[in-house]
Amino acid sequence: MTIRTPRRPGKSSEVYPDKAKVLVEGVNIVTKHTKPSAQNTKGGIVKKEAPIAISNIMLWDAKAGAATKVKRSRENGKLVRIAKKSGEVIK
Template sequence: MAMLKIKKGDTVKVIAGKDKDKEGKVIAVDYKNGRVTVEGVNMLTKHTKPSMTNQNGGIVHQEGSIDISNVMYLHKGKATRVGIKMDGDKKVRFAKSTGEVID
């Protein structure tokens, strides 16, 4: 699989699906399946049984993963594509709209 351009901790905007136009921080990235978990997006309802750690059990709301193609990196409040270029002998990500280096 090609290198994914979204990393954990990035702020992204959802561009497709039921949560379109929502923004949030990336909690986790599944590189193998090409999916990301964004906080506050694709909320799922999970029913849990009582256990030693959770005495009461009940209904838990948590984020589900969405496909990485459905999110765009936010750079200075605007959604932009991300490119990769060489900076000396090191690969860096840059915002394609402005050309500025992200990290």
């Protein structure tokens, strides 16, 4: 399953649990203006991805083709996560 952001599904590349943020590919692109330096003699505008809050993402259920919430249930004494839309077990 992939992650769904407010705009579209994408893949998460990094998770920051201490800050409660996630870095998702192609989402929340910010522009940073850089001054010329010894390493970068030109300077200019650099575009890079910035993390978004974990509360703003959902799991993408490929079987249902939509974003889905997650429920937890016990199977054979173990807690498992299940997609609510399709009923599929999330691994």
